[in-house]
Every structure is written in C-alpha cells, then in structure tokens.
Amino acid sequence: MLQNTQTAKDANPYLPSIGTIVEIIEETPNIKTFRVVLNSEGDMKNFTFHPGQVGQLSVFGTGESTFVINSPPTRMDYLQFSVMKAGEVTAMLHTLSVGDQIGVRAPLGNWFPYEELKGKDIVFIGGGIGMAPLRTLLLYMLDNRADYGKITLLYGARSPEDMAFKYELPDWLERDDMETTLTIDAEAPGWEHSVGLIPNVLQEMNPSSENCMAITCGPPIMIKFTLQALAKLGFKDDQILTTLEKRMKCGVGICGRCNIGTKYVCVDGPVFTYAQLKELPNEL
Amino acid sequence: MAVKFLAKDNLVPWLAELAETHRTIVPKREGEAVVFRPFAKEEAPELSARPTESPKSAIFPQCDTLMSFRYTKDEEDPGKVLLDLREMKDESPAVVVGCRSCDAAGFNTFDRVYMTDKITDQNYRARRENTLFVTIICEKPATTCFCNWVGGSPTDTSGADVRMTPLEDGWVLESITEKGEPLLSSTLLKDGDDRAGDAEKIRQQAKERMPEAPDLSEAPGKVLALFENNDFWEAESAKCISCGACTYLCPTCYCFNITDESSGMEGVRLRTWDNCMSHQFTMEASGHNPRPTKAHRLKNRVGHKFSYYPNIHDGNISCVGCGRCIKSCPVSVDIRSIVLHAIAAPAETEK
Numbered sequence: 001m002l003q004n005t006q007t008a009k010d011a012n013p014y015l016p017s018i019g020t021i022v023e024i025i026e027e028t029p030n031i032k033t034f035r036v037v038l039n040s041e042g043d044m045k046n047f048t049f050h051p052g053q054v055g056q057l058s059v060f061g062t063g064e065s066t067f068v069i070n071s072p073p074t075r076m077d078y079l080q081f082s083v084m085k086a087g088e089v090t091a092m093l094h095t096l097s098v099g100d101q102i103g104v105r106a107p108l109g110n111w112f113p114y115e116e117l118k119g120k121d122i123v124f125i126g127g128g129i130g131m132a133p134l135r136t137l138l139l140y141m142l143d144n145r146a147d148y149g150k151i152t153l154l155y156g157a158r159s160p161e162d163m164a165f166k167y168e169l170p171d172w173l174e175r176d177d178m179e180t181t182l183t184i185d186a187e188a189p190g191w192e193h194s195v196g197l198i199p200n201v202l203q204e205m206n207p208s209s210e211n212c213m214a215i216t217c218g219p220p221i222m223i224k225f226t227l228q229a230l231a232k233l234g235f236k237d238d239q240i241l242t243t244l245e246k247r248m249k250c251g252v253g254i255c256g257r258c259n260i261g262t263k264y265v266c267v268d269g270p271v272f273t274y275a276q277l278k279e280l281p282n283e284l
Numbered sequence: 285m286a287v288k289f290l291a292k293d294n295l296v297p298w299l300a301e302l303a304e305t306h307r308t309i310v311p312k313r314e315g316e317a318v319v320f321r322p323f324a325k326e327e328a329p330e331l332s333a334r335p336t337e338s339p340k341s342a343i344f345p346q347c348d349t350l351m352s353f354r355y356t357k358d359e360e361d362p363g364k365v366l367l368d369l370r371e372m373k374d375e376s377p378a379v380v381v382g383c384r385s386c387d388a389a390g391f392n393t394f395d396r397v398y399m400t401d402k403i404t405d406q407n408y409r410a411r412r413e414n415t416l417f418v419t420i421i422c423e424k425p426a427t428t429c430f431c432n433w434v435g436g437s438p439t440d441t442s443g444a445d446v447r448m449t450p451l452e453d454g455w456v457l458e459s460i461t462e463k464g465e466p467l468l469s470s471t472l473l474k475d476g477d478d479r480a481g482d483a484e485k486i487r488q489q490a491k492e493r494m495p496e497a498p499d500l501s502e503a504p505g506k507v508l509a510l511f512e513n514n515d516f517w518e519a520e521s522a523k524c525i526s527c528g529a530c531t532y533l534c535p536t537c538y539c540f541n542i543t544d545e546s547s548g549m550e551g552v553r554l555r556t557w558d559n560c561m562s563h564q565f566t567m568e569a570s571g572h573n574p575r576p577t578k579a580h581r582l583k584n585r586v587g588h589k590f591s592y593y594p595n596i597h598d599g600n601i602s603c604v605g606c607g608r609c610i611k612s613c614p615v616s617v618d619i620r621s622i623v624l625h626a627i628a629a630p631a632e633t634e635k
Contacts, residue, residue: 009404010404011404011406012371012406013403013404013405013406014350014351014405014406014407014542015351015369016369018369060355060367060546061544061546061551062544063542063543064542086569086570087569090569099363099364100365101355101365101367102367103367220572245568246566246568246574247566247568247569249540249541250540252403253397254397254398254405254538254540255539255540255558256539256540256558256588257560257565257566258566259584259588260574261508261511261591261592262591262592262595262596281508281511281512283574283580283584284574
C-alpha cells in the first residue's frame with residue numbers, strides 16, 4: 001500500500017499496489033502458497049512490516065480477502081501468503097498462475113510484540129492453516145536467534161497430507177536451536193511423528209510456563225481446548241498470544257463488520273493476548 | 285454572518301442559480317415518500333414535510349465506484365497480462381438545500397471515522413469537502429423525533445453551512461460557516477436583518493415544542509453491561525424482521541461492503557451501503573458467523589450507536605435522533621425504548 005510513502009491525508013487506503021505472482025507452492029490439497037513481488041521496485045524496496053501483520057489480496061473482478069504475510073520481514077525477496085480454498089476469492093486465487101497480476105493492500109493491523117518477547121522462551125502451537133501467521137514470527141526469531149530463549153514448536157494437522165510447509169519441516173525437526181513436534185489426528189501409514197489432538201500432545205510435552213510466551217493459532221475448537229491445556233500447564237492469560245480472523249472488507253477500521261464491541265480486529269488486532277480477549281465482549 | 289430573506293416566489297429561481305455552479309440536491313415528493321434528488325426547475329422542492337430518507341447519499345452514495353480496473357496484454361510480452369488501476373473520485377461542488385439539522389449533523393458521525401489522523405477515505409473526503417448544507421429548521425417535532433436526546437435540537441447548526449427559518453412569506457437565511465456565505469450572495473435574496481427577530485421567535489418556539497429528553501449519559505455503560513444477557517436482546521429484537529430499512533434510512537449508518545463488477549477485461553470496484561441487520565454481514569467463508577441471530581445483530585447496531593462509538597469518540601452518540609428507523613420500521617422497533625430499557629435494567633440482570 002502507498003501508506004509507506006504518503007501521508008494519511010493523501011493516501012487512498014483502498015487502492016492496492018499491483019504485484020506479480022513469482023511462485024506458487026501447492027502445500028496441501030486445499031492450501032496454496034503465493035509468493036508475490038510488488039511491480040514497483042520502489043514499493044517493494046520501501047515495504048516494511050512487522051511479523052503478524054496482514055494484507056488484502058485482490059483478484060480484480062472477484063474481490064479481496066485478508067491473509068497474513070507469512071514470510072518474515074527479514075526475508076524480503078517476496079511477500080508470501082498461504083491461501084486455504086474456502087470462499088469465492090480464495091477459489092479464484094487458486095486458479096492463478098505464476099506471472100499473474102494481483103492487488104496487494106498491506107501491511108494492515110497490529111503485530112506480535114516481538115520486541116517485548118526478547119529474552120523469553122517461546123512455545124508456538126499451530127493447527128492447520130493457523131501455522132501461517134506463526135511461521136512469520138518463527139522465521140523472524142530464527143533469523144534473530146540470539147534474541148530469544150528456548151523455541152518450541154507444536155504443529156498439528158488432520159493428516160500428513162494436510163500439513164503445510166512440508167519443505168521446511170525437516171529443517172525445523174533437525175535444528176538444534178528449536179524443538180519441533182508434529183502431530184496428526186489419527187495414525188497414518190509412514191507417519192513417524194506424534195499422533196493425537198494438539199491440546200493432548202501439548203499436555204504431554206509439558207512445556208514450562210516460566211518466562212515463556214505461548215503463541216497459538218488454529219481453528220476455533222482447537223484454540224478453545226489449547227487455552228484450557230495452557231491454563232493447566234500454568235500459563236497465565238497474558239502469557240498467551242493469538243491472532244484472530246474475521247470477515248473484513250476495508251481493513252482500516254471503517255466498514256464496520258470485524259468489530260468485537262469497541263475493538264476492530266483489522267486495526268486493533270489481529271493479534272491479542274488471551275487476557276485482552278477476555279476483556280472484550282464475547283463475540284468471537 | 286450574513287442574514288438574508290428569500291421570498292417564497294424566489295425559491296426556485298435561487299435554486300436554479302445555485303444549480304448553475306453546484307450539483308444541487310433538494311427534497312422532492314415521490315409518491316408517498318420525500319426523497320433527495322437533483323434540483324430541476326419544473327419540480328418544486330418539498331420543504332415542509334420531513335424527508336423520508338436522509339441526504340446521506342449526497343456524500344456517501346448507495347453505490348460508489350472506488351476504482352476501475354482493466355486487464356491489458358503486455359505489448360512486449362504477449363504471454364503476459366497486465367493490470368491497470370484507476371482511482372475514481374467526485375470532487376464536483378454540491379449543495380444540499382432543505383435537509384434538517386439532524387441530517388446535516390449525521391455527517392459529523394462519519395467524519396470521526398472516515399477522516400482521522402491515521403486514515404482518510406478519499407472518496408468520502410472529496411465529496412465532504414465540496415458539499416455544502418443549507419438546513420431548514422423543524423418547526424414541530426414528529427412523535428418519532430428525539431434529536432434533543434442525543435445532543436441535537438430542531439434548530440441545531442452543527443452540520444449546517446446556511447440555516448433556513450421559514451416565515452409566512454418566505455425564509456430567513458443565515459450563513460453559519462464561511463463556506464456558506466457565497467450561497468447568500470444572490471441578488472434574489474434581500475437583506476434579512478429586519479426579519480431576524482421573527483425568525484428567532486420561530487426557532488425559540490420550535491425548541492420549546494420538543495418534549496423533555498431523558499438523560500442518556502449512562503447508556504454506553506448500561507448497553508455494554510447487557511452484552512451477555514441474551515434474553516434481553518431476544519426480547520428487544522423479537523419483532524424485528526431483519527429488513528434493514530433502519531440502516532438504509534439512517535443518517536449515521538456508515539458501514540459498507542466492497543464488491544467487484546466486471547465485464548470482459550475491465551470492471552469497477554464498488555463500495556455499497558451494507559446492512560448489519562443482515563445474516564450475511566459477518567458470515568465467514570467457513571460458515572462461522574459471530575452474529576448468528578437477529579438478537580446478536582440488533583445488539584451490535586444499538587451497541588455501536590449508543591456504546592461502542594461513544595466509547596471511542598469522546599462520548600458522541602452515533603445517532604442524531606431523526607427517528608426514521610422508528611417511523612419506517614415495518615414493525616415499529618423503537619431504538620429509544622431499547623436504550624431506555626437498557627438504562628433501566630437492574631444490575632443483577634446484566635449478566
């Protein structure tokens with residue numbers, strides 16, 4: 001978006017930058033990852049964002065939807081978005097090819113407090129496509145490894161084939177500066193990792209809550225039971241971060257559909273601590 | 285401040301003069317309704333009846349083109365298709381003549397959201413900065429009027445550039461803002477100083493005719509405190525048919541949708557009024573809906589106007605008390621009663 005180079009008074013918040021899809025990765029049967037480079041060299045060079053911020057992708061003629069930027073600001077060769085096929089815009093995105101033009105309005109929203117997290121141990125708990133926003137912060141932390149304590153990742157999907165970012169998993173499993181646990185819901189041929197629902201596997205892993213922040217994203221039902229598991233493990237409400245999703249249109253706090261009471265997920269979120277969420281009216 | 289007098293017979297000629305330089309929008313009778321339309325010499329404006337709709341579309345059209353797009357072949361590489369985007373903005377000067385003070389004040393609600401220090405809605409700003417409002421005072425309130433509950437009055441000038449006060453033989457016109465003064469430069473207007481006293485009397489009477497207003501200062505807290513009380517919202521929304529007439533006629537309802545329309549290789553991105561009373565408003569692609577019932581949706585509409593918005597915007601309620609949502613509701617859902625019920629709800633029912 002032009003936000004980077006123009007003042008709020010002059011910038012048109014709805015006008016996307018135009019980008020080119022430079023690579024498409026078929027992650028799972030219903031998730032594709034798009035690597036996008038903004039056409040204007042200046043826009044791409046001046047593009048700054050924080051891990052956890054989102055963008056709106058446009059397929060002109062179909063519409064716009066919100067996705068997290070899941071490549072970290074430390075790797076700016078392209079902006080990466082992973083898209084699960086669910087509605088009209090995501091279905092149309094899935095038909096695009098390398099070289100196709102799309103609109104990008106980004107960055108939008110708030111971000112993970114990565115500065116405040118320095119020196120802490122981190123437990124990432126990702127379920128399904130919910131791994132995407134965690135990936136941004138995880139890679140950012142790996143690129144600034146000395147700033148953070150112990151890093152633990154629990155990533156779960158329904159089945160091996162539903163697991164995204166397969167090309168990175170071997171590295172994450174092998175690295176000695178992070179501990180990675182992968183899990184699927186039920187036994188599958190050839191699967192050598194954990195089996196079981198994320199909250200149960202998390203309990204078995206039994207991470208210490210001391211000086212630790214848990215960062216979780218996934219489907220609502222997983223979040224619900226993960227929050228309970230974290231509480232049992234001694235994590236306080238302000239030691240848990242999550243990132244929300246709502247139907248959005250404008251992305252800049254005007255159009256009025258993503259609010260939970262006074263808070264707009266598009267500008268006050270998408271990242272909230274569980275303590276902050278508990279203070280909001282119950283309308284997730 | 286200029287004070288002028290416009291004789292009855294000079295109304296249409298004066299509007300015709302304005303229309304030479306401004307998109308001029310006036311209330312007109314169409315069947316049983318009074319609606320805002322472009323001025324035309326052969327159709328007299330309807331200044332005495334209260335307009336059925338608000339003049340919201342003068343600045344915030346029901347359907348507005350945000351940008352146009354076009355896919356073109358890359359001449360250097362015919363294997364590629366390029367995308368061309370163009371912003372669309374309407375900066376033509378406009379004037380709305382004959383809306384009520386509550387209607388003009390409605391845009392103040394928009395301004396706090398559409399033109400902040402962080403974000404500017406350029407399409408809104410282009411029209412807002414180039415549109416003037418000539419308001420007409422309300423001599424007698426309708427039973428559905430409650431502008432004085434929410435900080436307004438039948439003679440309020442907070443959204444006006446010029447204010448009209450009707451007399452027997454014409455109108456007294458006062459400029460309220462500097463931008464409004466040029467509208468009064470026409471030779472069709474006579475000096476109005478000698479009629480100013482009569483106009484002031486009329487305005488005084490208009491204010492006195494308003495019934496006493498209840499104190500709504502507790503509304504933001506009380507409405508929010510009832511958030512988890514589903515029984516309360518079920519009861520208040522029981523007769524609502526989710527038609528959305530309230531949101532479309534409301535001068536402060538500013539929520540919108542964005543959609544694309546295309547034909548062949550080109551098209552437009554449109555911003556259209558949306559309706560929070562509709563099931564689809566918050567429906568997500570997964571099928572999940574954070575506001576699944578009309579009770580949830582009515583709670584959000586009332587909550588937004590009387591609690592969330594004032595909490596964010598210095599206590600300003602995002603309702604101007606025009607009463608259209610009551611008057612035009614097919615089943616007469618009354619937002620005043622809902623707010624009063626919330627204020628009166630005993631603390632123990634809050635959860």
